[in-house]
Amino acid sequence: MSTLRLAFDRAGFRLDVDLALPDRGITVLFGPSGCGKTTLLRCVAGLERARGRVEVTDECWQDDAAGTFLPAWRRRVGYVFQEASLFPHLTVAGNLAYARKRAGHGAGAIAHEQVVELLGIAHLLDRDPAGLSGGERQRVAIARALATHPKLLLLDEPLAAIDPARRREVLPWLENLRDALGLPMLYVTHSADEMARLADTLVLMEAGRAVASGPLTEVLARLDLPVARDEEAGALLEGTVAEQDERWHLARVDFGGGSLWLSNDGLPTGRRVRVRVLARDVSMALERPAPGTASIQNVLRCTVAGVAPGSHPSQVVVRLDCGGHALLARVTARAADQLALAPGREAWAQVKSVGLVR
Template sequence: MLEVDVSHQLGSFRLEASFSCRAAGITALFGRSGAGKTSLVNMLAGLIRPQRGRIALRGETLFDSQRGIDLPPEKRRLGYVFQEGRLFPHLSVRHNLLYGYRRAPAAERPIGLDQVVGLLGIEALLERRPAALSGGEKQRVALGRALLANPRLLLMDEPLAALDQPRKEEILPFIEQLKEELDLPVIYVSHAMQEIVRLADTLVLMSNGRIEAVGAVEDLTSRLDLRPLTGRYEAGAVLATTVAGQDKMFGLTELRFAGGRLRVPHLNLPLGQPLRVRIRARDVSIALAPPANISILNVIPCIIKEIGEEKSPQVDLQLDASGAAIWSRITARSRAALALKPGLQVYALIKSVAIDRQSLGGGLGRPGGGERFLAEED
């Protein structure tokens, strides 16, 4: 377990953070800029000393203000990947990597240079200097250096924030592999929900220096009361699915989930592969009866569970699809015209092409997995 209960005053900003989670997989710290995510990660790393509290990892106390325990950063054995690579410009890639490796005790080096180089696909970069690397390559090397320090916990603070979308797509598959190939827990800081959906197992929501909720990604993203924290414009539900079929004639993949099946643009994944799918609320329409003669392939029977009550031209609905939560965002006029209310049977209409590459995660595996989307019309 990772146990955190700390408080600290930073100028006019007060951080009061308390949570615990499994020290396994990828735990995401999510919140708007200024929520306190980086400050909290720096406390885990030992770069900021909390004024009060306790931090423990897998039974070992890293910090305890009452007992006077404050392990220095090098004793905590935590890896840290920053927004920028922060590589040593005068060293080659090989020697940047070995810098981390040589700092780990010889008896505690389960991860070796060849394994990391192969995992990150940086064989061709070893003799280059950082100045000759792209942004994505620098972040891969920075990740490799952190891994070769053989940490007990890897901290990643907005590692993709400085990259454009193509470079992000280059790095994301390598981060996904960490939990598949290495028994290494990761704390991943981000304010991009698409990264959280793709990578995280556990979600920690932060706001104004406080922990507002901790839980599975699918659970927290389905809650209407957390909309202000998860982001209203990009808000949506996250479904746990498995690949159930391939429609080669029309370039579609069928995904099974608790509420039925979804057809999405083709994914190059095997049958039975688990996959997390994010469906944006703005991409879900509502019908009172199963529609006929329409192009939309995904028609999911649902019960209206909850309706957002804020006064706005737009209204959010939480739908229950046989135990799976789906959100829909419609106009207040449509709600009135359809006389929608909790408990009513409706049908969620979801366009196949609305589910794009940024909507998927949690099962794409190695670099290249699931990348072959076919832009088929639905």
Template sequence: MPTNKIVGENTEQGLHAKFHLQHPTSRFALNVDLTLPDNGVTAIFGQSGSGKTTLLRCIAGLEKAQQGHFVMKGETWQSDSFFLATHKRPLGYVFQEPSLFPHLTAKGNLDYAIKRSGIPLPADLYDQVIDLMGIESILKNNSQQLSGGEKQRVAIARALLIQPKLLLMDEPLASLDNARKQEILPYLEKLKSTLNTPILYVSHSVEEVMRLADHVVLMEDGEVATQGQVEEVFSQLTSPLLFNNNTGVIWQGQIVEQDEKWHLSKVSCAGSDLWIRNNGDSIGQQVRVRILATDVSLTLTRHEDSSILNRLSVTVLDIVADKDPAMALVRLQTEKNTLIARLTYLSVDHLALVAGKVLWAQIKSVALVR
């Protein structure tokens, strides 16, 4: 597989979406004004009913907002006086259900999409997409014979082969069981690193967002609660959506050392070194790690007589209440990263924690996200 980007050309920067949509049959209203990156994966994240899918449908033109404005890399798709029909918008859309034609083979579904697009296919693009999604061995299979994960991979390939300028993915893993999700996630990670087309990815799964997203838009009640780089959004303590057992932070790092005897790898994350289980990654590889707040404990002094390998000097930034009245979330600053610890208020009182206090964080577990 070539390392060059395979689909899409970046000619102008920025995606701007501004929509006001009031559904006539419900009290729900969408009110958003967003400027988004024109590369990488932007996750539209939030609980059911927060407006994630409605936003995606407005961008696709499947919902016509009473007031709408959308510009894609300098190209207007919707304004007060103009509305580009959905079928004329250069986008690919992957739904929860693959919606393949049941009477066609996997290859037949792909060929039909290419024919319908009317866009000449570059010489090597077909083979690149097939290789990217790992579907060469199932091309001749009837779509009804495919597993759920295989169907979704074919659906993604179909969306790529129409050569979209924007790829919309509406909870593409929601209908799959956990085994099928774990099967397809590596393909989505590969897609992200290979595609030169911005992806808007709707999800309410913290795991998917942490693994795939570069930028996150957090939706609540039809509005944008916050947005930013994935590391920034998940280190904030202002949204109730982040207050649960998944509360934690994401750090970007690089494998700098391997201990073959103990099967461990050292990850350097902006000055903070962490030992993680060796997952076969090579030295120099860029990785993303996830640290849950429940896996962080605090001590006033550095403990060498502990089974916990990862110990960092930290400074308390602030303390906020958790949903559980017995618990608090403590935001901490390492040298260059933010960390969150979930502690009982009894522990907060016992350690006399206040903003500015310097102490030690012990990280019990570090998960390699990618």
């Protein structure tokens, strides 16, 4: 595990976090602008002098109690900013070579070739940065950060400055890095789509504090957090494409709590996918609708695990347990009362829409 125990003050703002994070995968720092996400990254990198302790895997970069503080240049951090900031007088290959030379940690040819392949930039190596698209520049910037052979990769809203089409272009490459490298990453975003697609671990930030931290699916389904009352509140499920209905262009995704049909955009059978079910797209019933009597195709047997107030007095948010997997449903408080929805109550969740995350 990595430890981030940091306090930092500036005019009108205080950062105070105490986190234990896994040494693999992507940890997403999620929250509104001004909540301290970027400040936390800068403190971890040593660019801001915070108080506390920073330990990444087996290296201690800061421990005020022991009088330890490594300056930024001695911390094995790769940092990717919103703007790629590549050296305009160097080719892509030149930018990567410069990073490897400056690193001094022995990032060899095999690591270089792996990064080039994982980010799909081999055909760009002889190009100048001015001739690259926004998405290409950010992929090169990520490759340059990895060329320093870091122990930790920090990404500060790396897709915020590019248009949605280029953003969709870059996301699969980030997934490649997550799945292929054992390198831990801290990823800052206020985009729910990026969070849902990339995060393994989620840290919810609010007013300089980490109000929740843990596996993505668990944090999103917690009723005690504001995220459960957000308009985009919902649950994530991981499953496998089990069947394709070519006539109706649908694919069936099986997970531990049942099956869900969703639009098929060429998903191969057997592929692992992550799907998102928004609370507003889930309704409740005490009896399973008879086949052919309702338009909703996805119906899951479940047990009510909890009920909490919604964002308006007329609403409640219901947490459902579907075979050990959590769903959220947003229903009116009157409907919840009429159905006597309470922990332990067996019911049926009717899922109107399912979104493929990856």
